[in-house]
Amino acid sequence: MNHLFRRIVLLLSVPIMLAPISLPAQQADEDREVLYWYDPMYPQQRFDEPGPSPFMDMDLVPRYVEQDAEGDGPATMRIDPGIMQNLGMRLATVTREPVRIRIEATGQLTFNQRDVAIVQARSGGFVERVYALAPQDMVEQNAPLADLLVPQWVAAQEEYLALRGLGEPELLAAARQRMRLAGMPEELILQQETRGQVQLIWTLKSPIAGVVQSLDVREGMTLSAGATLARINGLDTVWLVIEVPEAQVAGLEAGQTIDARLPAFPGETLEGTIAAILPQASLDSRTVQVRVELDNHRQKLRPGMTAEVAMDRQEDEALLVPSEALIRTGKRTLVMVAEEGGRYRPVAVRTGRETADKTVVLEGLEEGQQVVASGQFLLDSEASLRGLTAAPADPLTPPASALHEAEGTIVGIEDDMIFLDHGPFPTLNMPGMTMGFPFADPALLEDLEEDDRVRVGVRESEEGLTIERIDKLEAQP
Incomplete structure (x- = not known):
């Protein structure tokens, strides 16, 4: 059965063999140096002259010097300088300079939790009067809060006054000590000593x-010893709590100055210092709280106000490129490196922190190289069409060959091959035909049958073209 199927495929290929297709892309450009000629299905076999392929019904494809990764360096492409100028493409130089990180974040004012006074009852007693105050009222220092009657203090004072006329200093000192142990404040003891009467x-x-x-x-409450009567928060200083992304916290330290701008005071910039970087990060927002202390001697800052904060952080020297030069694919980051003679090549890079309009490059580039800062996406598209792959950021990692795509119809499936009537592979300069492909993983063929329309991705290797991706397409009406 397998032999019969192969004969059918061969017969389907006969008309193509009788009328070989010669694509314009297969013609060698006169102004470009051809390194060798090859069949995309068997790239390991090279030919010195153009002509029909001995393996497939197609013409040999030229491989130019700038396309070869084994020549003078990684695969490059040449773009006419006039085209570059018309497209407004700009180049930027990779520089090495000190990294100045400017962190911008938002924060909210809160009370300084170190400037708190807790007022408690020193002894059990009764509330005789409460002054006209309520929570969130502003009070001055020594402002009256309430009048208390403490019976224990009255008895201690009477004992002290009774001993004053006996001329017994030791007994008088013991009576005074008992008043202090009962919880009487020093101020009240001095008042009753001065006036000579019970307070x-x-x-x-x-x-x-x-x-x-x-x-x-x-008013009228009965108090127990140690009961909390009031809590007062000072306003001489306030805290500004900032949510800083965890990736930007490194390098911040206590004592560093910051600039804060509040919507409540437009045009005014406040200067503060970092009091602490809190030890726990938020699991929801992936931020770390930074606590800044602001002077508030004029009492105009109110907890709950919001602020915009800017912090500068200086780091060691690093390689920098304009952030706009980066091409982020989701899986890796690329730049288009400009070389002599109007040649360009994609390079994979590993990036670090961003600072203003530049990004730190950790691997992939060297100081002094030039990269395309505007129009690099057009070059990246052209490189993809030509099958050029990016040089890896890690020099120990070998470059992977490009994945070439085409659409076709399944005409047969065997144990180790799938036969397709496929359209052209543009990035291989390969015309449409009917042929068989090996596949990288049998799982790729699950739920596929003959006559299914598919889109395949093949990769070149020393053994030929291998299907590494296959997607079923909707049936055409």
Whole structure:
């Protein structure tokens, strides 16, 4: 059966053999030097003269000097300088210079959590009066918050005053110590000593100026010792918390200055210092919080305001190229390197950080080389059509040959071959015909049958063309 199928394929090929096709692309350009002639199906076999292929029904294809990766260097293509000028293509030089990273991020003002005062009841007692305050009110230092009556303090004061007339300094000192141990503040002790009478009411005051965050005291309440009555946050300084992408945190350190601009104060730039880089990154946004301390002696900065922040970071020297010169394919990054004689070649590069309008190149380029900074996508398309592949960024990795594509119809499938009636392979200068191809993986043929329309990708090797990709197409109406 297999022999019969091969004869059928051969008969289908007879008309093509009787009328060989000669494509214009197969003609050698007079102004280009031909290295050798070859059949794309058997690239390992080379010929010194043009003519029909002894293997297939097609003409031999010229291989030019600039196309050969084994000649003077990686495969290149030549573009007329006039065309380059008409297309407005620009070149840029690969430079080595200090890397200045400018990080721009947004942040939000918050309270300085180190400038907090907690007001508590020193002893159990009763609330006699609460001053007109509420959470988020601004208070001055020593502003009254509430009046408290503490019975324990009254008894200690009476004992002290009773001992003052006995002329017993040791007993008087012990009575004074008992007032301190009962929790009486030094200020209240001095008042009763000066006036010589019991101080019934203790006025609770704010220890700092700032914002009342909480006020948990009401008139008539009974207080227990240690109960929290108020929480006050200072406003002399505020924190600006910035969300910095984790890839840009390296190099930032405490003490570094930043510039902040707030929408609330257009045209004004505030200067602050990095107080801390917090140790935990956000799993959702992949950012790290940077805490900046801002002076707020004029009390105009309010927690909750937003700010735009700019930070500069200096790093060691590195190779830089314009970011616009990079061609990002999703799998790798390429640049088009310009060489003498109007020749260009694609090169794969490994990139690092971006700074302003330039990108650090870690591998693939050398200082002084020129790359195409404008119009490189047109050159990349032309290189793909010619089957030119990029030189790898890692010199230890050998370059892979290009993947050439065409459409066709399956006319037969055997154990180790698939026979296609295919159209031309433009990047191989190969006309359409009916022939068999080996395939890289049997899994490629799953769900495929005879008469299916497919698009195949073949790769050149020393053994010929091998199918490495095959996609089934929708049936034509």
